[in-house]
Amino acid sequence: MDKQSLLxxxxxxxxxxxxxxxxxxxxxxxxxxxxxxxxxxxxxxxRKGFPEVIFGEGKSAAQIAAIMGRMRPQERVVLAxxxxxxxxxxxxxxxxxxxxxxxxxxxxxxxxxxEVRGRGxxxxxxxxxxxxxxxxxxxxxxxxxxxxxxxxxxVGVAGIHRLFHHREKIETAAVxxxxxxxxxxxxxxxxxxxxxxxxxxPTSIGYGVSLxxxxxxxxxxxxxxxxxxxxxxxxxFGAGYMAAMINRE
Numbered sequence: 518m519d520k521q522s523l524l525x526x527x528x529x530x531x532x533x534x535x536x537x538x539x540x541x542x543x544x545x546x547x548x549x550x551x552x553x554x555x556x557x558x559x560x561x562x563x564r565k566g567f568p569e570v571i572f573g574e575g576k577s578a579a580q581i582a583a584i585m586g587r588m589r590p591q592e593r594v595v596l597a598x599x600x601x602x603x604x605x606x607x608x609x610x611x612x613x614x615x616x617x618x619x620x621x622x623x624x625x626x627x628x629x630x631x632e633v634r635g636r637g638x639x640x641x642x643x644x645x646x647x648x649x650x651x652x653x654x655x656x657x658x659x660x661x662x663x664x665x666x667x668x669x670x671x672v673g674v675a676g677i678h679r680l681f682h683h684r685e686k687i688e689t690a691a692v693x694x695x696x697x698x699x700x701x702x703x704x705x706x707x708x709x710x711x712x713x714x715x716x717x718x719p720t721s722i723g724y725g726v727s728l729x730x731x732x733x734x735x736x737x738x739x740x741x742x743x744x745x746x747x748x749x750x751x752x753x754f755g756a757g758y759m760a761a762m763i764n765r766e
Contacts, residue, residue, distance in 0.1 A: 555584055559591055566765070567662055568592040570754070573600035573624070578607035581624070585612055589628050594661050597624040598654065598754050621653035621753070625661050635664035635764045637691025639757075642680075642707065644673030644697035647722045652696040654753025655718065655760070659694075662761035674702045687711060692760040696753065698722030701733025708742030714763055716756045717747045 529535040550557045558569045568591075571584050581597050581604065588595045589612075600608070605617040605624055615626040639659045643652040649670050659666045667690070672680040680687075680703075687693065687710055695704040696718040704717035717740070719733035726732060730750035737747045748755040 550587055552583060552587060554580055557584060557587055559588070562592060567758075567761075568595065571595070571597035573597045573604060573622075578604040582608045582611040585615070585624075585626055589626060593627065593629040594631060595626040595628070596658065596661055598622065598658075600624050618653065618657050620650050621657040622650065623654060623657045625657065627661075631661070631663050633663050633665070634766055635691070635761070636766050637764060638665045638667055638689070639692045639694065639760045639764055640686055640690035641666060641668045641694045641757075642672060642687075642696070642703065643668075643670045644695070644699070644703040645722065646671045648696045648698055648720045651718055651720045651751050651753040652694070655694045655696065655757035656753075658754050658757030659761045659764075662758070662765075664761050664764055672703070673697060673699075674706060677706065680706065684710075692716065692764050694718060694753075694756045694760050696720055696756075697737075698730060698733050699727060701736035704737055704745050704747075705740040705742045708740065708745045711744070713744065714760075715742070715745050716760055717745050718753055718756045719747070719750045721751050 548560045550559060562568045568588060571581055573581050585595050600622055602619060608624060609615055609617060612626055615624050617624055641652050641656045643649050652668065656666045656668050667686060669683050687707065690713060692714050693707055694716045695707050697703040698720035701719050704715055708715040717737040719730045719737055721730035734750055
C-alpha cells in the first residue's frame with residue numbers, strides 16, 4: 518500500500534464512508550502477508566516508494582499469479598520480471614488486465630493511473646540489437662515507476678557515427694542507461710558526451726572471452742568517465758529502478 522492509498526483510506530474512515538472495521542481488515546496485512554510459499558512485503562511502497570517486484574524466474578505461473586492477486590488490491594502497479602512467454606500466458610489467463618512485454622520478459626499490472634514522478638526523461642540505449650532485451654527490461658521498469666522513457670537501439674562503437682545522429686536526445690536526457698555486451702565500451706563513450714548520470718549495464722552477449730558478460734562488466738567498472746555507475750550483468754531491472762530513483766521528483 519502506497520502513501521496516497523493509505524491517506525485515502527484514512528480520509529474515507531474520517532468522513533464516515535468506510536467503517537473502521539473494514540479499514541482495519543484492509544490494514545491487517547500492511548506489513549507482511551504469509552501465503553505459504555511467499556511472504557509479501559505490502560509495506561514496501563510506504564517504506565521505499567515502490568512496491569515489491571516479483572522475480573519470476575524459478576517461480577511457477579501459479580505462484581506468480583497468486584502473489585499478483587494478493588498485491589493488486591493494495592498497489593497501483595505490480596511488476597513481475599524474468600517471466601517466459603509460456604508462464605506469462607498462464608498468468609494472463611488469471612489476470613487478463615495485465616500486460617506482457619515479451620522482449621523485456623516482464624508482466625505489468627496497472628490497477629490505477631500511474632503518477633508521473635520524473636523530473637526529466639530517462640534515455641535507454643543499447644549497443645547492439647542483441648542487447649535490446651536487457652535495455653527493454655530497464656525501460657519497462659522505469660516507465661512503470663512513473664517516468665518518461667525514450668529508447669535508442671543498436672548504436673554501438675562498431676558504427677559510432679550512428680550514436681551521433683541522436684546527439685540532442687542524449688544531451689537533454691536527465692539520466693541515461695546504456696546496455697552493452699562484447700567489449701562494453703559504449704557507456705564510456707556516452708558518459709563522455711554528457712554531464713548526467715550514466716548507468717551502465719553489462720550484458721552476457723559476446724563470444725568466448727566475453728565470459729558471459731564479465732569482460733563488459735570489468736570494462737565498465739574501469740571506465741575513465743567519472744559519471745558512470747555499473748549494475749550487475751543483464752540487470753536491466755536494477756538499472757531502470759536506479760534511474761527512476763535518481764530522476765524522481
